[in-house]
Amino acid sequence: MATRLYRQHRLWTKTLNYLIHPAIETTLPSNARVAEIATGAGVWLLAAARYLPDSVSFVGFDSCKSQFPKLDALPKNISFETQNLLKPFHQEHLGTFDLVSLRSMASQLGKEEWELVARNIVLLLKPGGYIQWMEADIEHCTLMQQASQASCESLTLLASSALAYLRSKRKDPSGCRGLPEIFNSLGLEFCAQDTFSSDLDPELRAEFTDIYARTLLGTMGQAGLQLWNGWSCEKVRELERKVFGELETDEVYWRCDFRVVIGRVLVVVKK
Ligand SMILES: C[S@@+](CC[C@H](N)C(=O)[O-])C[C@H]1O[C@@H](n2cnc3c(N)ncnc32)[C@H](O)[C@@H]1O
Numbered sequence: 001m002a003t004r005l006y007r008q009h010r011l012w013t014k015t016l017n018y019l020i021h022p023a024i025e026t027t028l029p030s031n032a033r034v035a036e037i038a039t040g041a042g043v044w045l046l047a048a049a050r051y052l053p054d055s056v057s058f059v060g061f062d063s064c065k066s067q068f069p070k071l072d073a074l075p076k077n078i079s080f081e082t083q084n085l086l087k088p089f090h091q092e093h094l095g096t097f098d099l100v101s102l103r104s105m106a107s108q109l110g111k112e113e114w115e116l117v118a119r120n121i122v123l124l125l126k127p128g129g130y131i132q133w134m135e136a137d138i139e140h141c142t143l144m145q146q147a148s149q150a151s152c153e154s155l156t157l158l159a160s161s162a163l164a165y166l167r168s169k170r171k172d173p174s175g176c177r178g179l180p181e182i183f184n185s186l187g188l189e190f191c192a193q194d195t196f197s198s199d200l201d202p203e204l205r206a207e208f209t210d211i212y213a214r215t216l217l218g219t220m221g222q223a224g225l226q227l228w229n230g231w232s233c234e235k236v237r238e239l240e241r242k243v244f245g246e247l248e249t250d251e252v253y254w255r256c257d258f259r260v261v262i263g264r265v266l267v268v269v270k271k
Helices: 002-016 043-051 113-122 153-168 173-185 202-225 233-248
Strands: 033-037 057-062 078-082 097-103 125-136 142-145 190-197 252-255 257-264
Touching (some): 002 043, 002 190, 002 202, 043 057, 142 153, 173 257
Antiparallel strands (some): 125 257, 190 257
């Protein structure tokens, strides 16, 4: 899993060409506090810590601590804490961050949870602080052909089955499309969205497709374990063999939008 998160991170940063949205980076004070929610292995957070000055401090939050980097290998300005992002954060963190970043939650959140998470995050920010939320619009991934009659039945079946499984678990990956509206409804002062195509750099097409296929196969692995809708582990393994057979032909690739939505909490002007 951690290897996939590192590969995903490289893909994101090569496509966006930034870790921190340019409109945010210029506003960060020298002693900024930066958080990453649902940090996983802390890949983005550690890259941001290498990029920003040592005077900046960093906290990574995740509900599962098994992927956190080893504490003794970390500089003093980086820490990790367990936290369910659907629950209120501890009082000591409220209103203390200049930037809170979040990435790749699309397959984890239900319809109403997108707004709940945004609310919880906004409470972490100082006045003038920024939220940066990065999502691949996986629900609207398209299979692109590079040859006529390219075979893609198994890839198509994989995507439709994995998305159907997620929906059966009440997850709503398309919720990422509503983030600008959610930010506006929460009264964030400045909102902007960058949309990049995952095939912007042709050299990254195969890499995105491989990562996406493995992510969906992971989802179907869960479906197989639960014997969901006639699936079994054996049936998923069989699908996996066919999927990689189709990918080996190099005649199809997946494409989707990478979105970065940013918003700033109102600055309170004292009279
Ligand atoms: C696909 S990983 C993304 C990791 C990281 N954001 C990145 O881009 O490298 C999703 C992460 O969300 C975390 N997660 C899922 N549900 C969560 C919740 N309710 N509260 C906190 N973290 C959660 C998982 O533990 C996992 O680490």
